Amino acid sequence: MKLTTAKRIFVAGHRGMVGSAVCRLLDQRKLEQRKSDGVEVLTASRSELDLTDSASTLSYFQKHRPDVVIFAAAKVGGIVANKTYPVEFLSDNILMAISAIRAAHQTDVGRFLFLGSTCIYPRDCQQPIQEESLLTGPLEPTNEAYALAKISGLKLCQYYRSQYGSMFHSAMPTNLYGPGDNYHPEHSHVLPALIRRFHEAKLSGAPSVTIWGTGSPRREFLYVEDLADALLHLCELDDPPDWVNVGTGIDSTILEVSQMVAKTVGYEGKVETDPSRPDGTPVKCTDATRLHATGWKHQVSLAEGLQRTYQSFLNETQSEQLRSV
Ligand SMILES: NC(=O)C1=CN([C@@H]2O[C@H](COP(=O)(O)OP(=O)(O)OC[C@H]3O[C@@H](n4cnc5c(N)ncnc54)[C@H](OP(=O)(O)O)[C@@H]3O)[C@@H](O)[C@H]2O)C=CC1
Numbered sequence: 065m066k067l068t069t070a071k072r073i074f075v076a077g078h079r080g081m082v083g084s085a086v087c088r089l090l091d092q093r094k095l096e097q098r099k100s101d102g103v104e105v106l107t108a109s110r111s112e113l114d115l116t117d118s119a120s121t122l123s124y125f126q127k128h129r130p131d132v133v134i135f136a137a138a139k140v141g142g143i144v145a146n147k148t149y150p151v152e153f154l155s156d157n158i159l160m161a162i163s164a165i166r167a168a169h170q171t172d173v174g175r176f177l178f179l180g181s182t183c184i185y186p187r188d189c190q191q192p193i194q195e196e197s198l199l200t201g202p203l204e205p206t207n208e209a210y211a212l213a214k215i216s217g218l219k220l221c222q223y224y225r226s227q228y229g230s231m232f233h234s235a236m237p238t239n240l241y242g243p244g245d246n247y248h249p250e251h252s253h254v255l256p257a258l259i260r261r262f263h264e265a266k267l268s269g270a271p272s273v274t275i276w277g278t279g280s281p282r283r284e285f286l287y288v289e290d291l292a293d294a295l296l297h298l299c300e301l302d303d304p305p306d307w308v309n310v311g312t313g314i315d316s317t318i319l320e321v322s323q324m325v326a327k328t329v330g331y332e333g334k335v336e337t338d339p340s341r342p343d344g345t346p347v348k349c350t351d352a353t354r355l356h357a358t359g360w361k362h363q364v365s366l367a368e369g370l371q372r373t374y375q376s377f378l379n380e381t382q383s384e385q386l387r388s389v
Pocket residue numbers: 076077078079080081082083109110111113114115116135136137138139140156160179180181182236237238239240241244245246253
């Protein structure tokens with residue numbers, strides 16, 4: 065089953081940054097026009113469907129019978145949220161993955177695309193990170209819980225595919241950013257945290273902004289609308305990889321990235337570091353060879369993506385829709 069032949073497409077986590085970008089892209093591609101042929105994009109808020117509840121998840125799948133599932137629901141957060149709440153990051157994410165993947169099998173879903181993260185790879189694995197590095201060494205302690213849940217989801221998809229022939233496969237996105245991100249000062253990822261902090265410093269005229277850690281870790285960033293495009297592309301492949309990195313192959317230090325954010329926001333003060341805060345993985349950059357071999361490459365540079373994200377941050381702040389949870 066391919067996306068373009070599906071009648072019912074379930075986007076799990078449609079209110080999140082990734083799920084909402086996938087829904088916007090489906091809409092742009094006029095899948096809505098196929099409504100006359102009975103094509104539907106299915107969504108369910110958490111109050112309608114708690115995906116950690118396997119019985120409710122199975123009944124939802126039995127009732128709505130999706131053909132294709134893009135699974136962008138998860139408990140998500142930055143380095144401090146992951147480090148502080150390992151119980152929830154492991155248990156919620158593993159329950160969601162197992163409930164949904166099993167329900168998909170039990171209701172004959174034609175394609176299931178699971179989303180993991182590049183934090184599944186060993187902390188000190190060879191760079192750039194190839195898919196083959198999975199399970200070759202210890203995980204980064206700050207996100208071990210989340211990574212274990214994501215590895216389980218990826219492996220469960222792979223096992224259903226090999227044991228039952230199900231078209232279940234996974235994408236491992238690198239660090240993401242873009243419209244609809246979470247701007248919580250402590251729990252968010254680095255880019256939304258810094259956009260907010262530099263913006264507030266500009267407004268208050270603060271002489272300096274402090275970033276966490278030493279500023280030396282290297283990270284790769286992908287604009288969420290590029291990710292949405294990659295996910296739809298993967299859903300069209302006849303024989304997709306069991307799991308594939310989705311990234312740009314380009315990384316920068318956190319200090320360099322913070323200077324880019326300052327420039328985007330128009331902040332002219334100093335940038336200071338706080339080494340008492342965790343650095344996490346020293347380097348995390350994907351090898352995008354497997355992805356490129358499927359015929360997909362990112363389009364949006366970090367400088368351009370930051371401009372677009374800052375604009376959406378300003379719009380979200382003005383309309384009081386800023387997510388900060
Ligand atoms: N953001 C990033 O940098 C990266 C994200 N990813 C992966 O991409 C996917 C999407 O992440 P992102 O969009 O950033 O995350 P968000 O936090 O923005 O969105 C997550 C979505 O999952 C929903 N959700 C959480 N728990 C439940 C539950 N128990 N039942 C039903 N729905 C639930 C949330 O619902 P509600 O709106 O009600 O809270 C929300 O809509 C995740 O799998 C994540 O692991 C991978 C790499 C990097």
